[in-house]
Amino acid sequence: MTDRLPGFSTLAVHAGAQPDPTTGARVTPIYQTTSFVFNDADHAASLFGLQAFGNIYTRIGNPTTAVLEERMAALEGGTAALAVASGHAAQVVVLQQLLMPGDEFIAARKLYGGSINQFTHAFKSFGWNVAWADPDDIGSFERAVTPRTKAIFIESIANPAGSITDIEAIAEVARKAGVPLIVDNTLATPYLVRPVDHGADIVVHSLTKFLGGHGNSLGGIIVDAGTFDWSKDNKYPMLSEPRPEYHGIRIQETFGNFAFAIACRVLGLRDLGPALSPFNAFMILTGIETLPLRMQKHCENAKAVAEFLAGHSAVASVNYAGLASDRYNKLARKYAPKGAGAVFTFSLRGGYDAGVSLVSNLKLFSHLANVGDTRSLVIHPASTTHSQLDDEAKVRSGAGPDVVRLSIGIEDKEDLIADLEQALSM
Numbered sequence: 001m002t003d004r005l006p007g008f009s010t011l012a013v014h015a016g017a018q019p020d021p022t023t024g025a026r027v028t029p030i031y032q033t034t035s036f037v038f039n040d041a042d043h044a045a046s047l048f049g050l051q052a053f054g055n056i057y058t059r060i061g062n063p064t065t066a067v068l069e070e071r072m073a074a075l076e077g078g079t080a081a082l083a084v085a086s087g088h089a090a091q092v093v094v095l096q097q098l099l100m101p102g103d104e105f106i107a108a109r110k111l112y113g114g115s116i117n118q119f120t121h122a123f124k125s126f127g128w129n130v131a132w133a134d135p136d137d138i139g140s141f142e143r144a145v146t147p148r149t150k151a152i153f154i155e156s157i158a159n160p161a162g163s164i165t166d167i168e169a170i171a172e173v174a175r176k177a178g179v180p181l182i183v184d185n186t187l188a189t190p191y192l193v194r195p196v197d198h199g200a201d202i203v204v205h206s207l208t209k210f211l212g213g214h215g216n217s218l219g220g221i222i223v224d225a226g227t228f229d230w231s232k233d234n235k236y237p238m239l240s241e242p243r244p245e246y247h248g249i250r251i252q253e254t255f256g257n258f259a260f261a262i263a264c265r266v267l268g269l270r271d272l273g274p275a276l277s278p279f280n281a282f283m284i285l286t287g288i289e290t291l292p293l294r295m296q297k298h299c300e301n302a303k304a305v306a307e308f309l310a311g312h313s314a315v316a317s318v319n320y321a322g323l324a325s326d327r328y329n330k331l332a333r334k335y336a337p338k339g340a341g342a343v344f345t346f347s348l349r350g351g352y353d354a355g356v357s358l359v360s361n362l363k364l365f366s367h368l369a370n371v372g373d374t375r376s377l378v379i380h381p382a383s384t385t386h387s388q389l390d391d392e393a394k395v396r397s398g399a400g401p402d403v404v405r406l407s408i409g410i411e412d413k414e415d416l417i418a419d420l421e422q423a424l425s426m
Helices: 010-012 040-050 063-077 087-098 115-118 122-126 138-144 167-177 249-272 278-289 291-310 329-337 353-363 391-396 413-424
Strands: 078-082 106-107 129-133 149-155 179-182 202-206 219-222 316-321 343-348 377-379 403-407
Touching: 010 063, 010 278, 010 291, 063 078, 063 129, 063 219, 063 278, 078 087, 078 249, 078 377, 087 115, 087 149, 087 179, 087 202, 087 219, 087 249, 115 122, 122 129, 138 167, 149 167, 167 391, 219 249, 278 291, 291 316, 291 343, 291 413, 343 353, 353 377, 353 403
Parallel strands: 106 129, 106 149, 149 179, 179 202
Antiparallel strands: 078 219, 202 219, 316 343, 343 403, 377 403
16 A cells, blocks of 8 residues: 555546445446435434434535545545536535625625626625635735624636636635635646635535536535634634524534534525535536646647737737736746636627627637637627626626637647638628
C-alpha cells in the first residue's frame, strides 16, 4: 500500500466510487428509487434524528448522488458536498443557510445574467438584499460591507466575459468582515482553478456545464471547504443555534468542519426540495471521468480561436485571459496556469446588428443558451441571457450590445475557425 495522495485525473475517475457490493458492477449504479428500507425502528429514529448517516428518501440523499458529492468534494479540496437540481438551486440553498430577512450579501457585478436576475429580483421575496461590487476594484467590496452583510459571492472566471477574479484579494476582504466567501467555479472547474486553495469557504457549480460536459443533464453542487467558524459572533443562527426540528442539535457544534454541507442538506434540501435525480447524477459522474482530457482540449481550442479573432478586421476586441495582451492574463497565470477556460467574449465593429447576424450565419457553432458542452456554442448576450438588464448594466456585466459569447468545444480547431471566418465575411 502507498500513502500517496491520488492525482486529479485519478480522483476524477475513482473518488467516491467502489464496485457495487451486491452485484460487483464497476460503474456506479443508478439507484432509481424514492426511498429506502430501515433496519428497524431504532435505525429509522437515529437517521431522522441525525444520530446516524444513511439513506432515508431521495429528496435528501441517494447512493448514486452520494458518489457525485464525494467526488466533487475531493476534486475541490473540500470536506463535504451536496448535489442539487441546478446551479441556481445551489445558490438558493447556500444563501438560505446564511441570510435572514433584511440581511445582505455582496456580489461581483461580473456574473452570469441569470444570477444577476436571481439576486436582484427573486431574492427580494425572501427579504435578501444584494450589494454590487466591481471585481476590478477590490476596494468596492470593502466599501460595500455593512453590519447586515453575511456573505460575498464571486465567480472565479466570470460569465460571459471570461475575466479572471482575484480570489485571494476578495477572500481577505471576507475574512476582515467575518463573512464567508462563496465562489462560483462553473467556468473554471476544479481542473483549472481550486478556489478553496485561495481562501474560498464555499464553492458552487452548475454541474450542467463543463463538469457534466455533454449538454444532457442539469445539476448543481455545493462544496463545503470546512474553513469557516459558523458559531463566531452568532451571525449564522441556522448553524449555531439549537435546531428544534432535530431535538436541539447545534449543527456547527455537532458536525464541525462539514457543518455547512450538513445544514444545506437537512435544513435546505430537505425543506426546499431541489433534489438532483439519480439519473442526472449518473450522467454527470460519467462526464467528470473525462474532465481533465476535455478541459485540456477546450482550452487549447479556445486560445487558437481567440488568436484568430484578435487578428480579424471585423473584430473590435477579444476578451480572453489566455491572450498575453489581455488585462487578466497575469491573474490567469496565477489562478489558472493550465488554461484560461473555454468561454470568452469578443466585440464586433458592427455593434448589435453584427452580433445578431453572426450568430445567425454560423453553421458548426450551435446558437443556444448554455456553455461547457463538447460542442461549440454561441450566443449574443444582449439579446438573450442579459436582455433583462438595461444598457448600462449590460456593459458593466461584460455583455454590451456588440458582444458575442463563445463556448469553445472539443472539435478540430481548424473547423471552428473556418466557421467563424465564413460567418464574419457575410
